Amino acid sequence: MNFNSRFLNKKLCNYHFRNCIRWFVVQNRLYAKATSFPDFFQNPIFRKEDQAKLIENSELAKLAAVPVRPPASYETCSVYHDPLVNKVINHVMEMGKKQLARSLVEKAFENIKRIQIERYHLAQTQEEKNKIELNPKSILYNAVENCKPLLQLSPIKRGGITYQVPGPITEKRSLFLSIKWLLEATNDKERTVHFPEQFAWELLDAANNTGKVVKRKQDLHRQCEANRAYAHYRWQ
């Protein structure tokens, strides 16, 4: 029994570790205004994994004497801290009402979970059951991944004509567009439907590689393809 549980722990840790490195959303704190902290103040390292890494590399001693900014309220060492989820919450937020935004996103997760668990119980065979993804967070990850555009059209004005020139897109911008589109699609809803429900549906659709947002991405790709003749024109 004891052995079993230890084994289990190990496996779980492995899972967790892999889950961490699969995705990498950098969350820089870029301040719009000057903070009260000078530039040489370092950003805090608040994740236990990061701290463990530091200890492993024995870089902790370097940081010992360096002044550090206090962590923001959302920068926690909680097991469920997730940079992408936090980013989505920040996108949902309006007028700085973070608590509301957080509760909306969490309700959407709850809805996803309920829908998926229901599907799971409805499924007949074990095969089908295994196919259903129950973790709302990984559904979010899949949805965002599926909505990320690969190309962008940048308007370039030459000779009075604005050409839409296709080109590659940076990772950061594609992430931004993906979340933005998801939210735009969610907000384009009936007044009687609540945000969490609609968001849950959109996420499930997108994770399934269907739905409005994926179509929007494909439309963009189509347009890029149509304009590919201009791609060579990259005037100075």
Add this chain to the structure above:
Amino acid sequence: MRFNTTLFSAANQANSRRPQKDPVPFQMLLPLELGKTVSGKGDKLKEAVCMQEMAVMFACFKKTEFNQQECLNEVASFQTCFNNYNDKMKLSREQGRKGILVPGEKTLTHRQLNKLLRRFPPKK
């Protein structure tokens, strides 16, 4: 009839709005020699990158009705190409910013040029 003589006189200190008379005399505002530095205005370079990969990807997209899932290889190659380009640009930008001179490099950033100019100032 009164003749407005002022119309025909050249601009001077008293009245700067008078029309100029040809030939306009040359005024030497700055010394006639090359500057010691160059500005960085012309450094913004936009080049079309990964054209090949993009074309391959478009071809695949067209074949599969824009289903990304079936063109994973093409997409990956396009993205690695762009990422490599980005990394390269980042490196060169960083070197340029520091002004590190790479021997044999033909295209120099303004910082690198300025470094060279400072070392070998233009002769008077």
Add this chain to the structure above:
Amino acid sequence: MFSRNWRVLSRAYSQAVTFRTSEISPQHQNDKQIGLFYTLKQDTCKELFSNGGLPKSFMKQTKTFTETTLMIRQPALDLINCIKSTDFNKPVIRYVLYGEKGCGKSLTMAHMIHYAYEDGYLIVHVPWVSEWLRRVPRHKEMSNSQTREGLVDLPLDAAAWLIHFKSQNQTLLKSSDLKISKEYVWSKREKTESGAPLSELVEHGIARIKYACDVIDALISEIKILSNNKQCKTFVAIDGFNSFFYPLTRLNTPTKKKVKPDEVTLTKSFLELTKNDWNNGIILLSADQLAVPDENQDSYFPRYLLRKQGFEYLDPFVPIEVGRYSDKEFLSCASYYRDRLWLRGPPEIETELKFTSACNPFKFMEQCAPL
């Protein structure tokens, strides 16, 4: 692939802790099964709680989990223990459940109702008093009472409650010979004969909504008489009982006059039922902070919530506290959630959730939801 492994793992983990018991009859549950979950049968559940009785959030859970399970907790066992040793010839004993918000007062009550159902009691269950007095939907039916001067009837609510009563006691009403002791005359043409079965009275109330409140009044006095005559034993359960003693309701008469709780006929009837002037029954009440407005929720203790009037009315009563989860209960609940796929992730999250939810059952459930 990945997620499947994961699910198998979490299953394996959850099975390491036992959290279920096969003892589905509350009569036989004992303190060895504390903290374990037992499953209510689907049709029993439908019979008892289809018209209310379980909190809304819990109903949602049962739908997601595809089963109705209740945790066997100390207050319920304590109550069962008390009931088993009660002398039914003495006046009824009143029990008052109290506790913080979300600690499971209503679910303990549901557990007890199941017990009473299994034990063959006649169940008089009011799911939530505030539903009558404090919830005012757009079309709340209100009328002045015909029979009692200056009182207000809530005919729709009363009829809904009669349906609830009927569905909870359908077996008892069908089979047994519960007869009415006297004749009730409703109008010139309508009357209920003495000696008619009790179900006829109920049916009349449901069919003629206008008389629903009067029917409830009659029903309650009949139930008292029947219990006193040992023809049936009665289990009274009223959730949010302290609403009856809050100085004002949120109801307004058509003339914009504020209504006090004791100006409502339903209040009169159920206060009559909760007096200890009858025997062969059990009265289980709950004092809930949610049944009164926000500004009067400073404490969860019964004297504060019932106010002086209510305390004097019920005294002597047995206060029974429904507390937060103990360590064992929490662990068992967490493994139940894992089994039902409601909770996932590494095992160290339990410690975190225990800390953030402070072992409050409702908060724990809520915090598990987005995970």
Add this chain to the structure above:
Amino acid sequence: MSLIIKHCRSNGITSSFNLRIWRLNSTSMDVAAKKGEEEEEFRVLDILKKRDKVQKKVARRNDVQPDRADRMAVDQNWGNVWPGPKTFHPSSVPLPIRQGYVPKGQAPPGKKANAELMKIPNFLHLTPPVVKAQCEAIKQYCTEWPKLLNSEEAIEKHYPVEVITSDYCHASPSIRNPLARIVTLRVKLATLNLDKHARDKFLRLVGDRYDEKTDLVTITADRCPARKQNLDYVDYLLTACYHESLNVEEWEKDKTEDDMEYYDWDKNASKKSLVQWYLRMKNENVDLKDEQFIEYDISQIPNAESYKNAVSSLMNDGENESTVNNYAKEVRALLGLPEKLVV
């Protein structure tokens, strides 16, 4: 001129010093003597007017006496140097005092020409030896401290009323402070020897001026301009409250259970319901009146006495975990139920 003459006269003798002054002062004669010498040469036109540089007058300072503070003897009598309250004076205080805003990396300003030191009140005239000496001096006018008042308790017993006033000492044009008029009177309620009714009434009269923890009644008066008046007023208030609380008015008979200052179980509904319950249990249908309920002897009901205590403590001590649990325990005992299940 006249000055010097006066000078001469007063001295009586002419000295060389005086002569010199004379010469310096009679300039007009000097110029006349020079004129004769210069008349033989032409005057030179001085165009650029090179002037001799006017010598700057060197301000001659008088000899500065050394600071008085430096000349003071170490063992001098300080009381004589600083006999009474006055503004700080640097030369009178032989101490290296510093006071004021501290510039970065520097010491605070010294004592000379330091307005900060002069602004603040000082107590240099109240050094312990001086105080001691003054006490010695006034001792002859004092009477002896009563021997029996040898402890705090004894003082409290014989002089229960405590009057608190404040005197203010500060450096301002006026020596009067408006806060000095405030008078506070404190008395232990127990020393007033009030009976049950009077005590309740007194407490209602004084309201929040009574502190339950310390059993003190504190009456403060600041409405009159003089301390004497306030003192009289405080005395009056205490007297009035005391006598009023001893009075029993006609309307006090109307006091209901809600107005009670504590929960008296015998007079409350709780007893009534208990008795009713007991009668019902015995199947006695007796209609009792309110007085009969109050007088009903509960000793025949088993466990009723402890139940009464539990209810009273729940009502009087306030509701908390322990009182509610105690109540539950007693009710279970009363109703014959098993004790709470402990897991």
